[in-house]
Amino acid sequence: MTQQAAALQTYNNELVKCIEDLCSKREELNHQIKQEDEEKERLQHDIRILSEKLSRVNESLAQRLAARATFDRTIAETEAAYTKILESSQSLLSVLKQEAGNLSKATEPRRKDH
Template identity: 85%
Template sequence: MSQQGAALQTYNNELVKCIEELCSKREELHRQIQQEEEEKARLQHDIRILTEKLSRVNESLARRMAARADFDRTIAETEAAYMKILESSQTLLSVLKKETGNLAKATEPRGGKTH
C-alpha cells in the first residue's frame, strides 16, 4: 500500500505542478491581454483625434477650394471685361482715325482754287 501511496503522492505533485504551470500561463496571457487592451484604447483615442483633425482639414480645404473657385470666376469675368474694353478701344481708335481723315479731306482747299 505504501507503493500506491507513493504513486499517489507523485501524481498529486505532478497535478499540482501542472495546475501551477497552467495558472502561470494564464497570468502571462492575462498580462498580454491587458497590454493589448491598453494599446487598443490608445489607438482608438489616436484614431478619434486624427478623425477630428481630418474633419477640420476637410472643412478648411472645402472653404479654400470654394474661395479659389470665386477667385477663378472673378479673374475670368475681369479678363473678359478687359478684353471687351480693349476691343472697344480698338474700334474707337479706328473710327476716330477714319473720322479724322474725313475731316482733313473736308477742310482741304479744293484743287488750289481760291474764291
C-alpha cells in the same frame, strides 16, 4: 500501501505542477491581454484625434475650394470684360482715325483747276 501512497504523492505533485503551469500561462496571457487592451485604447484615442483633424482639414478644404471657385469666376468675368474693353478701344481707335482722316480732307485747301 506505501507504494500506493508514493504513487498518490507523485500524482499529486504532477497535478500541482500542471496547475501551477496553467496558472503561469494564464498570467502570461493575462499580461498580453492587458498590453493589447492598452494598445487598443491608444489606437482608439489616436483615431479620435485623427478623425477630428480630418474633419477640420475637410472643412478648411471645402472653404478653400469655394474661395478658389470665387476667384476663378471673378477672373473669368474680369477677363471677359477686359476683352470687351479692348474690342471697344480698337473700334474707337478705328473710328477716330477715320474721322481724323475725314477732318484732314475737309481742312485741306482746295486746288484750283486751270
